[in-house]
Amino acid sequence: MSEVTMLNNAEKIKMTARDVKVFYGDNQAIHGIDMDIVENEVIAFIGPSGCGKSTFLRCLNRMNDTIDICKVTGNIALDGYNIYDPALDVVQLRAQVGMVFQKPNPFPKSIYENIAYGPKLHGLASKKSDLDDIVESSLRRAGLWEEVKDRLHQPGTGLSGGQQQRLCIARTIAVSPEVILMDEPCSALDPIATSIIEELIDELKQNFTIVIVTHNMQQAARVSDRTAFFHLGNLIEIGGTNDVFTNPKQKKTEDYITGRYG
Numbered sequence: 001m002s003e004v005t006m007l008n009n010a011e012k013i014k015m016t017a018r019d020v021k022v023f024y025g026d027n028q029a030i031h032g033i034d035m036d037i038v039e040n041e042v043i044a045f046i047g048p049s050g051c052g053k054s055t056f057l058r059c060l061n062r063m064n065d066t067i068d069i070c071k072v073t074g075n076i077a078l079d080g081y082n083i084y085d086p087a088l089d090v091v092q093l094r095a096q097v098g099m100v101f102q103k104p105n106p107f108p109k110s111i112y113e114n115i116a117y118g119p120k121l122h123g124l125a126s127k128k129s130d131l132d133d134i135v136e137s138s139l140r141r142a143g144l145w146e147e148v149k150d151r152l153h154q155p156g157t158g159l160s161g162g163q164q165q166r167l168c169i170a171r172t173i174a175v176s177p178e179v180i181l182m183d184e185p186c187s188a189l190d191p192i193a194t195s196i197i198e199e200l201i202d203e204l205k206q207n208f209t210i211v212i213v214t215h216n217m218q219q220a221a222r223v224s225d226r227t228a229f230f231h232l233g234n235l236i237e238i239g240g241t242n243d244v245f246t247n248p249k250q251k252k253t254e255d256y257i258t259g260r261y262g
């Protein structure tokens with residue numbers, strides 16, 4: 001079953017998905033999902049391993065295009081514009097809909113260059129001082145500036161795991177995205193680094209729309225406004241996080257959150 005939640009009229013829809021199906025060769029991983037993503041919300045995708053959370057997430061910035069056998073059908077729009085339009089510039093789309101991965105993956109370059117790369121590629125800074133400003137403001141917004149301001153020209157890979165993940169978040173922010181997709185961003189981090197990222201997510205939602213895939217139900221409950229529960233490639237239930245966790249409408253959701261499977 002798929003379902004579009006009733007939304008408050010005041011809420012602006014940032015992205016819509018309609019009848020989205022995803023195939024890996026002959027294997028269908030997503031079975032016709034409809035979803036609205038609201039501007040400036042944090043929405044969490046939960047569900048058992050293999051249910052299609054990451055596959056659906058990757059549809060939202062066409063990251064599945066990089067997988068040869070993967071085919072996506074249906075419609076996904078950002079601000080009403082179909083992101084699967086062949087005329088669309090995918091590099092530009094991935095700046096608007098940025099992505100943070102499970103394992104921090106800084107470039108093998110300096111901290112400064114990790115942040116400066118995207119703005120340079122997209123022509124966002126015409127002079128060095130503009131680039132310096134973007135680097136500083138992105139690192140500040142990712143809560144990393146104070147820790148790295150004296151070693152901007154040292155390798156990003158020399159930072160701790162949690163710092164590297166914040167560097168990757170800063171790199172995503174540097175190209176002024178509207179939506180940030182996070183695919184289990186804390187699964188490689190210790191509890192302290194995880195709580196720093198969770199606090200950061202709470203701050204970032206003032207400026208960005210955030211979609212987060214997480215295996216950790218406590219994390220979904222802590223960070224998200226709405227939660228979507230996936231099962232076997234279907235969207236079973238979507239609603240306010242508190243409702244989904246305390247008063248699920250579907251038996252499958254209840255079984256999952258009470259630990260009966262998954």
Ligand SMILES: Nc1ncnc2c1ncn2[C@@H]1O[C@H](COP(=O)(O)OP(=O)(O)OP(=O)(O)O)[C@@H](O)[C@H]1O
Nearest residue numbers: 024029047048049050051052053054055056067215
């Ligand atoms: N690159 C790929 N090639 C072929 N099949 C894939 C690929 N990626 C995912 N799949 C299949 O698609 C289905 C959904 O996988 P996906 O990784 O999206 O699920 P998930 O809910 O994110 O799982 P997990 O929580 O374990 O990361 C699974 O059956 C998986 O085997």
